[in-house]
Amino acid sequence: MTKTLVVTNDFPPRPGGIQAFVHNLAARRPEGSVVVYAPAWKGAAAFDAAQPFPVVRHPTSLMVPEPSVLRRAGEILAAEGCDSVLFGAAAPLGLLAPALRRRGAGRLVGVTHGHEAGWASLPVARGLLRRIGDGVDTLTYLGEYTRSRMARALSPRAAARMARLAPGVDETVFRAGAGGDEIRARHGLTGRPVVVCVSRLVPRKGQDALVHAWPRVLRAVPDAALLLVGGGPYRAELERLAADRGVAGSVVFTGSVPWEELPAHYDAGDVFAMPCRTRRGGLDVEGLGIVYLEASATGLPVVAGDSGGAPDAVLDGETGVVVRGRSVPDVAAALVDLLTDPGRARKMGARGREWVEREWRWGIQAERLGALLGR
Known part of the structure; x- marks a missing residue:
């Protein structure tokens, strides 16, 4: 069974749609197959204790693709025996993909949301998005709009490897008669x-x-x-x-x-x-x-x-x-x-x-x- 390190700036208890998306993906992985690396946030200790997987918190409330984040991610990758990496938001942490591959990650997937489509229209950010696409094995997209916007910024090879992955809905919770x-x-x-x-x-x-x-x-x-x-x-x-x-x-x-x-x-x-x-x-x-x-x-x-x-x-x-x-x-x-x-x-x-x-x-x-x- 593959074990995945989730590297993400967006994770509860920080509120938000991306945070909920990434958490739901992690929570639905098989038992023992995921570990999360995320920033510090108020209330994180209590939240983390209730999760069915380990959560490692960065000392600060923001993670950027710089040496201290890479070093800690590499340490977790080795200590937990992870063979794959999931970037909860591909931009910008997906820039770490090539270095984490050298540290043993066999497969790397970058999840995209809406802001990456915006990156695709800005000259400097467009170049960074292209680097991210080339560094991971797959970039996901929410729907046809975000796919088409991002594909124009990616290399042909990276664009061909894109795959759809959208947020889900818990139909047992969101239902008629819910109060x-x-x-x-x-x-x-x-x-x-x-x-x-x-x-x-x-x-x-x-x-x-x-x-x-x-x-x-x-x-x-x-x-x-x-x-x-x-x-x-x-x-x-x-x-x-x-x-x-x-x-x-x-x-x-x-x-x-x-x-x-x-x-x-x-x-x-x-x-x-x-x-x-x-x-x-x-x-x-x-x-x-x-x-x-x-x-x-x-x-x-x-x-x-x-x-x-x-x-x-x-x-x-x-x-x-x-x-x-x-x-x-x-x-x-x-x-x-x-x-x-x-x-x-x-x-x-x-x-x-x-x-x-x-x-x-x-x-x-x-x-x-x-x-x-x-x-």
Whole structure:
């Protein structure tokens, strides 16, 4: 059995989507087949003690491809008898690949997310990404958007070796009936049509487009409510916008919620919407959008923006609709269509649940990773 050293800057208890992605991959490896090397973080000791695999923490909260990180990774590789390395985010730690190969790693896999696609468009970063691709055996990609963006920066040989590996969804956790009634009652939303958005509050995610669209939604569905789940630096601006648009009474901000309550917050909605859009000339872009799939698993129709790889997480017209994230009329029309046609909304939600069960379960992603590491 192959034993894998996971070298990653992104790992719990630090919060975030990449962190959850890497942890879920590690947790689904066979017993005794993985060891993780990750930065220090508040609460790490308690978190690490609960894991079914050893976690070695770097002294600082950031790891970069420099001699001390290489030395420690090499020591762990030898001490634990690892024969493969998985970089939790290929950029930038994947630059260590050639040196770790010289230290005994027989197979090296770099996982990519969204930021590597941004690297592919910047001259210096593009060269570094090409070096990473040549140094590992396989670079993974989330979907067709990120694959095509990165492939242009890679050597032909590295591009040919790319393989798809996306985050999975725990369909036993994200499901209809996961506690939405309690969340609705908590926020005074019982009996009202609810559009829910679960995401960090930052401009790219498009919560402002939802607020701008909300007066149009209320004209068609007067008792509708918008439930914005998550914290972030954009909250104060969004609250001002809701007040300016005269819709503050029907927009609920939950702030950050514990991970274990996320399934219930999805379940509190009738429609899920996150009309994300690309910013900063393509550097700030959605890599995939696992929230759309978590919503689909919960049985909700989704309204997705057209940023980057977000459309890869939606079967447009079947599990939801893809709209121009910068178009308030398009966002409003999609929301109104789904809120006023509950039969269509239920059909899309059911199709989304079926799609997640067939294509996006964590077990499927774990099998893909096992094949990449075992080649």
